[in-house]
Amino acid sequence: MVKTIIHLIAFIMVTLIIMNPYQQKWIEVLTNARVPNWKIEVQGDDIYIEMPHVTDLKLIHDNLPETLGLMSLDIHEPKKRLKFILHNGYENFDYTLNPNEKDLDGE
Numbered sequence: 001m002v003k004t005i006i007h008l009i010a011f012i013m014v015t016l017i018i019m020n021p022y023q024q025k026w027i028e029v030l031t032n033a034r035v036p037n038w039k040i041e042v043q044g045d046d047i048y049i050e051m052p053h054v055t056d057l058k059l060i061h062d063n064l065p066e067t068l069g070l071m072s073l074d075i076h077e078p079k080k081r082l083k084f085i086l087h088n089g090y091e092n093f094d095y096t097l098n099p100n101e102k103d104l105d106g107e
Contacts, residue, residue, distance in 0.1 A: 022080040046083040053089040064095050
């Protein structure tokens with residue numbers, strides 16, 4: 001049990017060191033939104049959000065830009081490229097905030 005807790009603390013510390021402040025703040029804002037049954041986690045430079053199977057992904061897709069825009073009002077860190085990967089168990093889509101040239105070129 002103690003060994004497991006030590007490993008968990010080490011994982012959390014490494015994750016916080018690796019995340020950039022902008023990504024860290026988004027994780028905090030999304031977690032504080034307390035959306036039931038949404039699992040929000042870091043996936044490299046991206047944020048992965050697992051939603052319940054019954055979630056209407058088209059509805060999420062259509063409203064995400066406006067919703068993130070409103071949520072971003074609480075974020076004052078310098079903006080960086082950040083991809084959100086949303087998955088409901090059956091399908092998924094990506095949404096990128098502050099896309100870079102590679103994103104815009106469709107590569």
